[in-house]
Amino acid sequence: MKTICLYFEIHQIINLKRYRFFDIGTDHYYYDDYANETGITHIAENSYIPALTALIQMARESEGAFKVALSLSGVGLEQLERYAPQVIDLLQELNDTGCCEFLAEPYSHGLSSLAPNCEECFKEETKRLVDKVNMLFGKKPKVFRNSSLIYDDEIGQMVADMGFKGVLTEGAKHILGWKSPHFLYHCALNPDLKILLRDYKLSDDISLRFSNPSWEAYPLMADTYIDWIDRSPEEDGIFNIFMELSALGIYQPLSSHILDFIKALPACAKARGIRFATPYEIIKANKSVAPLDVPYPMSWTDEERDISCWLGNVMQREAFEKLYSIGQRVLLSGDRHLRQDWDYLQASNNFRFMTTKNNAVSMDRGIYESPYDAFTNYMNILGDFMQRVYWALPQDMEIEELNAFQTTISNQDKKIQSLEKQVARLKSAVKQSKASKSEKPAK
Amino acid sequence: MKVLMFGWEFPPHILGGLGTASYGLTRGLANQGNVDITFCLPRPVGDEDRSFLKIVGMNTVPVVWRDATLEKVSGRYPWMNAQDYFTFRDHIYSDFSRIYTDDLGCISFSGRYPDNLHEEINNYSIVAGVVARSMDFDIIHSHDWLTYPAGIHAKQVSGKPLVIHVHATDFDRSRGNVNPTVYAIEKNGMDYADHIMCVSELTRQTVINKYHQDPRKVSTMHNAVEPLPEEIQNIVPQKKQGEKVVTFLGRITMQKGPEYFVEAAALVLKRTHDIRFCMAGSGDMMNAMIRLAAERGIADRFHFPGFMKGRQVYECLKSSDVYIMPSVSEPFGISPLEAMQCEVPTIISKQSGCAEILDKCIKVDYWDIHAMADAIYSICNNQSLYEYLKTEGKKEVDAITWDKVGARILSRYRKLLGQK
Numbered sequence: 001m002k003t004i005c006l007y008f009e010i011h012q013i014i015n016l017k018r019y020r021f022f023d024i025g026t027d028h029y030y031y032d033d034y035a036n037e038t039g040i041t042h043i044a045e046n047s048y049i050p051a052l053t054a055l056i057q058m059a060r061e062s063e064g065a066f067k068v069a070l071s072l073s074g075v076g077l078e079q080l081e082r083y084a085p086q087v088i089d090l091l092q093e094l095n096d097t098g099c100c101e102f103l104a105e106p107y108s109h110g111l112s113s114l115a116p117n118c119e120e121c122f123k124e125e126t127k128r129l130v131d132k133v134n135m136l137f138g139k140k141p142k143v144f145r146n147s148s149l150i151y152d153d154e155i156g157q158m159v160a161d162m163g164f165k166g167v168l169t170e171g172a173k174h175i176l177g178w179k180s181p182h183f184l185y186h187c188a189l190n191p192d193l194k195i196l197l198r199d200y201k202l203s204d205d206i207s208l209r210f211s212n213p214s215w216e217a218y219p220l221m222a223d224t225y226i227d228w229i230d231r232s233p234e235e236d237g238i239f240n241i242f243m244e245l246s247a248l249g250i251y252q253p254l255s256s257h258i259l260d261f262i263k264a265l266p267a268c269a270k271a272r273g274i275r276f277a278t279p280y281e282i283i284k285a286n287k288s289v290a291p292l293d294v295p296y297p298m299s300w301t302d303e304e305r306d307i308s309c310w311l312g313n314v315m316q317r318e319a320f321e322k323l324y325s326i327g328q329r330v331l332l333s334g335d336r337h338l339r340q341d342w343d344y345l346q347a348s349n350n351f352r353f354m355t356t357k358n359n360a361v362s363m364d365r366g367i368y369e370s371p372y373d374a375f376t377n378y379m380n381i382l383g384d385f386m387q388r389v390y391w392a393l394p395q396d397m398e399i400e401e402l403n404a405f406q407t408t409i410s411n412q413d414k415k416i417q418s419l420e421k422q423v424a425r426l427k428s429a430v431k432q433s434k435a436s437k438s439e440k441p442a443k
Numbered sequence: 444m445k446v447l448m449f450g451w452e453f454p455p456h457i458l459g460g461l462g463t464a465s466y467g468l469t470r471g472l473a474n475q476g477n478v479d480i481t482f483c484l485p486r487p488v489g490d491e492d493r494s495f496l497k498i499v500g501m502n503t504v505p506v507v508w509r510d511a512t513l514e515k516v517s518g519r520y521p522w523m524n525a526q527d528y529f530t531f532r533d534h535i536y537s538d539f540s541r542i543y544t545d546d547l548g549c550i551s552f553s554g555r556y557p558d559n560l561h562e563e564i565n566n567y568s569i570v571a572g573v574v575a576r577s578m579d580f581d582i583i584h585s586h587d588w589l590t591y592p593a594g595i596h597a598k599q600v601s602g603k604p605l606v607i608h609v610h611a612t613d614f615d616r617s618r619g620n621v622n623p624t625v626y627a628i629e630k631n632g633m634d635y636a637d638h639i640m641c642v643s644e645l646t647r648q649t650v651i652n653k654y655h656q657d658p659r660k661v662s663t664m665h666n667a668v669e670p671l672p673e674e675i676q677n678i679v680p681q682k683k684q685g686e687k688v689v690t691f692l693g694r695i696t697m698q699k700g701p702e703y704f705v706e707a708a709a710l711v712l713k714r715t716h717d718i719r720f721c722m723a724g725s726g727d728m729m730n731a732m733i734r735l736a737a738e739r740g741i742a743d744r745f746h747f748p749g750f751m752k753g754r755q756v757y758e759c760l761k762s763s764d765v766y767i768m769p770s771v772s773e774p775f776g777i778s779p780l781e782a783m784q785c786e787v788p789t790i791i792s793k794q795s796g797c798a799e800i801l802d803k804c805i806k807v808d809y810w811d812i813h814a815m816a817d818a819i820y821s822i823c824n825n826q827s828l829y830e831y832l833k834t835e836g837k838k839e840v841d842a843i844t845w846d847k848v849g850a851r852i853l854s855r856y857r858k859l860l861g862q863k
Contacts, residue, residue, distance in 0.1 A: 021820040318827035376821035
């Protein structure tokens with residue numbers, strides 16, 4: 001029986017403001033609140049709210065046959081909490097239908113999984129997101145998806161160690177070769193971790209091409225789409241259709257009837273005996289057919305499906321190395337403000353703005369005019385941030401040394417308490433002995 | 444195809460960017476094959492490179508009949524074919540004995556930009572009448588407004604199509620306060636031209652909007668650069684450890700926006716002290732700039748080495764870490780390309796024509812001193828940005844060649860002549 005696995009990503013970055021180098025050391029607020037608010041409200045109104053309403057309706061009408069998976073980045077969630085809490089309400093409503101699975105991902109939507117010597121950063125922020133999802137929806141995610149579906153063997157190993165049962169990634173042609181993405185695979189380094197591969201053709205048909213009138217399949221109808229899946233070879237089992245939630249409403253405007261298309265999918269699928277399932281259900285129900293070797297990181301971005309759009313040029317690599325050189329220190333410091341800025345600065349979009357690749361799809365660089373502009377602005381902010389981190393945790397000290405100090409400091413309360421108890425005990429002992437002494441002569 | 448070109452400057456004796464552009468352009472055109480170029484100059488010295496074109500000195504063309512012998516002519520101008528003199532003499536078309544001429548019946552030219560420039564332009568056009576009558580050509584190409592009247596004259600005499608090449612307009616030179624005489628000459632040239640080539644889209648828009656030309660006959664023909672000769676490439680950069688140098692190179696005049704550079708430098712120096720600033724060149728705003736630097740209290744870090752030429756320019760460029768051109772209005776601006784050839788990261792104003800074809804450099808608005816200062820600081824402090832702009836900039840500029848420009852010009856000629 002063929003199964004469709006539908007998954008949507010929810011993520012919006014915190015926009016950085018124009019930050020000149022004169023501001024380094026004087027201004028520690030890096031964000032453009034106006035852009036954040038207008039950006040998230042626009043997307044919530046035109047995409048998240050109508051799309052989630054549609055998904056809820058589909059879940060209710062199909063009586064449990066329709067299934068969908070969602071993942072939320074921590075920074076995206078924070079933005080929604082602050083500017084569009086009604087989206088969270090809708091997510092909870094969708095969760096209540098029981099048709100929805102939430103996945104885990106790094107809190108910052110950053111590249112910490114690629115940073116050397118920063119494994120703790122990656123694990124810490126993923127754990128933080130898991131806790132946050134658990135708090136909001138009462139479910140602990142069991143399946144992981146990395147920022148932009150970045151995956152390689154080592155990331156797989158790391159994720160498996162954290163107890164995740166499965167991972168979502170791209171069905172990149174250069175990794176798969178003759179293999180088909182329509183099966184379940186497992187990680188080459190740890191067979192317990194199952195891999196679901198995105199069918200980029202079917203996914204991009206919706207997210208990139210749906211409303212393009214010069215596309216040969218335009219206008220695409222839901223029954224045609226399901227027919228494509230139905231007509232694929234008999235043994236093909238799993239069709240992973242992954243995209244950003246903002247594809248419904250932003251990349252493909254509401255006026256293109258994208259939501260009507262999505263809403264028609266369950267009925268068409270049912271007529272042909274195709275069912276829906278969430279990633280964890282698929283992992284439980286299917287056996288892996290083979291290990292998948294991924295020596296180099298791949299992702300769902302650009303034609304190359306690799307990490308070149310974030311770490312392709314020397315500027316991006318310098319910014320990346322500088323950022324993660326202080327990762328351990330930030331973790332060590334208990335400062336809430338530092339931790340928060342650290343999350344926002346990690347978001348992979350900041351690196352994407354610095355790309356010098358020539359893309360067929362023109363990209364929106366936000367406030368930046370050029371990759372150099374993006375780099376300069378980011379490095380100015382990072383310069384200030386690093387200075388603050390080094391103030392808190394001096395640069396000339398080793399991490400181990402700092403760790404020892406930090407332990408001492410965090411234990412000091414306990415130590416003081418126990419010492420105070422001791423003092424009190426000794427004082428009372430002294431009093432008693434004095435009392436007993438003074439009593440003696442009275443006898 | 445035979446092309447008659449009118450120009451004012453030609454290397455090695457050049458006063459501005461016009462000469463360099465004329466050389467590159469004619470060379471690129473000649474490399475296309477089957478193009479014979481005759482280049483008219485007011486006063487060639489004789490050491491010009493004439494391997495790929497024919498140079499006619501306007502000061503060797505008679506406008507008044509004088510009895511002269513072959514020996515006399517070839518003795519005076521050994522670099523020219525003396526027979527040409529007699530061909531020209533057979534085509535004197537009017538009585539110009541009221542003009543002062545020498546013993547060969549020729550008008551003398553300074554070949555520079557003298558005070559009596561308008562008289563010189565007029566004389567140039569008189570001589571052009573003789574040249575146009577004596578020669579056989581298919582198309583006329585005039586460089587810069589000084590030679591527009593000559594081009595018009597040649598067109599009227601021969602009936603051949605006239606192409607004018609706008610290297611600059613008076614709007615660029617004067618920040619809007621145009622000289623009416625110059626404007627009249629420029630506009631007249633454009634009105635008569637069959638086609639107008641501009642060195643940038645920026646200039647093209649000026650020509651369309653300020654000179655009211657039909658957009659269909661105005662095209663953009665970006666300049667390019669000649670590859671650096673071996674001896675320039677081998678200059679070893681003189682760099683001091685722990686100190687960065689930011690260089691401005693050009694005439695210190697209103698058009699080049701030097702004051703924005705000083706202000707940006709003052710901002711940068713508020714925060715760091717290991718950067719030096721160098722403003723090479725001379726011009727009418729130089730003293731004002733020295734005063735401004737002193738007023739901002741940065742004179743110890745801001746240097747004025749004066750006018751540079753030839754090898755000095757490249758030595759200065761190679762020892763720099765950042766090149767900056769904050770021009771208020773620059774029709775093209777060839778110097779950032781030269782800086783990029785020397786592997787120097789470059790900051791240019793968006794108001795320069797070359798910004799249209801350069802991508803591996805930082806572009807800012809000329810008035811945005813904060814962005815400019817930020818860019819300077821970033822290149823000096825982030826090694827990766829420096830390296831990227833250095834290597835990628837060099838690659839980019841190496842791909843901008845005059846041969847490509849020559850091919851485009853030739854195809855434009857063909858279109859004008861109705862050839863396929």
